[in-house]
Every structure is written in C-alpha cells, then in structure tokens.
Amino acid sequence: MSRNQKRSDCPISCSLDIWGDKWSLLIVRDLMDAKQCTYGDFLKSPEKIATNILASRLQSLEEFEIIEKSEHPDSKRKMYYQLTIKGIDLVPIMIEITAWADKYATIPKERKALLRAYKKDKEGFIKASIKELKKCNRSIYKKLGICISVAVYYFFISSCESGFIFLLSGYELTK
Amino acid sequence: MSRNQKRSDCPISCSLDIWGDKWSLLIVRDLMDAKQCTYGDFLKSPEKIATNILASRLQSLEEFEIIEKSEHPDSKRKMYYQLTIKGIDLVPIMIEITAWADKYATIPKERKALLRAYKKDKEGFIKASIKELKKCNRSIYKKLGICISVAVYYFFISSCESGFIFLLSGYELTK
DNA sequence: ATATTTGCTTGCATTTTGCAAGTGCAAACA
DNA sequence: TGTTTGCACTTGCAAAATGCAAGCAAATAT
Numbered sequence: 001m002s003r004n005q006k007r008s009d010c011p012i013s014c015s016l017d018i019w020g021d022k023w024s025l026l027i028v029r030d031l032m033d034a035k036q037c038t039y040g041d042f043l044k045s046p047e048k049i050a051t052n053i054l055a056s057r058l059q060s061l062e063e064f065e066i067i068e069k070s071e072h073p074d075s076k077r078k079m080y081y082q083l084t085i086k087g088i089d090l091v092p093i094m095i096e097i098t099a100w101a102d103k104y105a106t107i108p109k110e111r112k113a114l115l116r117a118y119k120k121d122k123e124g125f126i127k128a129s130i131k132e133l134k135k136c137n138r139s140i141y142k143k144l145g146i147c148i149s150v151a152v153y154y155f156f157i158s159s160c161e162s163g164f165i166f167l168l169s170g171y172e173l174t175k
Numbered sequence: 176m177s178r179n180q181k182r183s184d185c186p187i188s189c190s191l192d193i194w195g196d197k198w199s200l201l202i203v204r205d206l207m208d209a210k211q212c213t214y215g216d217f218l219k220s221p222e223k224i225a226t227n228i229l230a231s232r233l234q235s236l237e238e239f240e241i242i243e244k245s246e247h248p249d250s251k252r253k254m255y256y257q258l259t260i261k262g263i264d265l266v267p268i269m270i271e272i273t274a275w276a277d278k279y280a281t282i283p284k285e286r287k288a289l290l291r292a293y294k295k296d297k298e299g300f301i302k303a304s305i306k307e308l309k310k311c312n313r314s315i316y317k318k319l320g321i322c323i324s325v326a327v328y329y330f331f332i333s334s335c336e337s338g339f340i341f342l343l344s345g346y347e348l349t350k
Numbered sequence: 351a352t353a354t355t356t357g358c359t360t361g362c363a364t365t366t367t368g369c370a371a372g373t374g375c376a377a378a379c380a
Numbered sequence: 381t382g383t384t385t386g387c388a389c390t391t392g393c394a395a396a397a398t399g400c401a402a403g404c405a406a407a408t409a410t
Contacts, residue, residue: 355407363398363401364400368396377386
C-alpha cells in the first residue's frame, strides 16, 4: 500500500488507504488469534500469502501502528507480532464483517449460533465474555495488565482456526 | 476483483474477496448518499476513480448482488444504481469503519459529535432517527415501501458529502 | 441536422501481486 | 568446533490490477 498518500479526507477512504487491500485484515485476523503471532504462523494460514507480500504488509501495518514487533518470549530467533490498541480497535469492524459474511456466505455452524447471540444482546454478550477472558493468561492480555477489566468489551470467535480465541478492545481505555 | 475464486472459507477472507479492494466500498459509500447514484456521480467523488476501474467495479458489485442497475427515472440515457438489501447490510461495517477513522484519523467535527452520540446509545440513536427518516421521500425508501418502519435500524451521516443523508438497513427484514 | 451529455471501452504505461528461489543469522546438534 | 536447521526475510521475474488518456455509440438538447 502507498504509505504516504491519502486519496481524500473521507474516513472510509482514509481507512482503505491504510488497510484496504486483500491481505492486511487477514494478518489482523491472525493476530486476533493469540496463537498466530509469528511470520511463520501467517504463512500457514489457509489463504497462502506470499512471503514478499507478507513482509511488505507487516511493514506497512507497523508503520501505521496497527501492529508492533518484538522479540518472541520463547525464542530469540523468532519475532513476535502483536496488535496495538489501534489494531485491537479494528475488532468491531471485524465482527461486523463476520456478521455480514455470516448472512451472505456459507460459514461454520458454531459461529452462526455465536453471532446470533452477539446480535441479540451485544452488551450482555460482551459482559458474559469477561469471565472467560479472566481465565486467559496470554501475553497480549498481560501486556494490557490491570486495564483488562475495563478495557475488554469484545469477545470473539476466531474466523478460521479451530479453537476459541478471546479478544480485547482498548476502546473504552483510550477514548 | 477475481469474481470466481475464494481464497478460503474464512468470512473475513470471503468478504475481502468480494469488496476488499481500494474502490468497492467507496462506490457503496456514494450509493449510501441517495444523491449519488449514477456513473457520472461516482466520477465526481473526491478520490477520482478511473473510468475503466469504475466500470469494472460496478460490474462486479452487480454480479455479487450488492448493487443493482436500472433506468434512471429522469432520463433514458442515465443509469440508476442502487444498493440491494445485501449492499445496505454493509452499513454496520461502514459505520464501524467510520468510527475507527474518527478515532485515528482527522475527520470533520460535526461527524465526531454524531458518532459520539451513536456510540453512547446505539439503539436510542437509531430509534430517534426513524422520525427523521419518515420525513424522507427518496426513491430508495419508496422502493422499500411499507417495509421502512420495520426495516430501518440505522441512521447515518454521510462520510464525505456536505449534507445529511439517511440510510436504511434491510437487516431486520431479511433475517 | 448538429452538438452535447452519458456511460462506457480500448490501448498502453505503471504499479502491485504472485511465485520460486536464495540469503543471512542465531541456535541446536555432532 | 564445524555443520545443520529453523526462521525471517530478499530478490528476480512473470502476471495481474490499476491509472491515464483517448475514443465511441446512443439518447437528448438546440
């Protein structure tokens, strides 16, 4: 993506200038699954991103401060990518995209039920998730530390991978 | 966009395969403003889409049944583009994108205040909008006819253009 | 009859993406 | 102490998408 030119001041257009390509949101999606945080993990995703495209998207997402790169806690030769607060704030968009696809594309049944629950009572769904979230112990949550209890307002089921994943949004925190 | 190949079954990926390029959502945005419904209108938008790209995006959006094309009520040499229900259902995504850009990019003050109101009480904001909507008389609303009172759940301020615009979602209708 | 508006199409240059192979470096192994 | 392996990228080149300018046919306005 062209990192330095805005087509207009329209918020839709500005957003698309940042992550409006075929790949960026898939990287964000992978990062929303706390298990997929390395370069190699992204390559394993079913869409099979090319290595050069991945490198270029990671760089631009980092420049736009949607993700950040650090040393992997388990190995010095691995890089560890994480969403920033700005990146985590893409969650509402991701959920609405998922809800749209749920309606107009074929997706797995488990998620259909959960999306129905989400749509029925968004706030309640979120609150109920906080309990689950507190059981979690992943680094991304540790990083946000004590903020978790106020910051969390989304609980989300990963799009592609098998297991459940839990997500935070720093929304309430940063406004 | 490649009209015929899905990269995976992930709902994010499927959605991006349909409208995940730099231009499609800008056309959708223009159509959300009931005043921008013709080929020429799209060309006037500040992002300056090229004519061939516009033609190709209109075709693919039509193939995906996000928009539909008909004769312009005022002139036989004009085409009239409108969102389908499927297209109108992109509104929640558009709102969340706008909310994100509102936080992380500079956008006009008027919309900031309105987005704050929306975030504070989504349902209330929507209900309050129905009154306004009923004052409206645009063709897109006429088309949905008697469905308006149940179908409407979103009220939205246009991203780019000066005036207020009012939007419907057929969400409740079609589920 | 002629000019103009409208919604495209066409041709070609530029940019982005896709694919395969290769590079460099740190850790693990022999 | 080499040597191998895993990981995060680069590089080179082909293919596809985008951008730009010009053209074109049908409907309307003069």
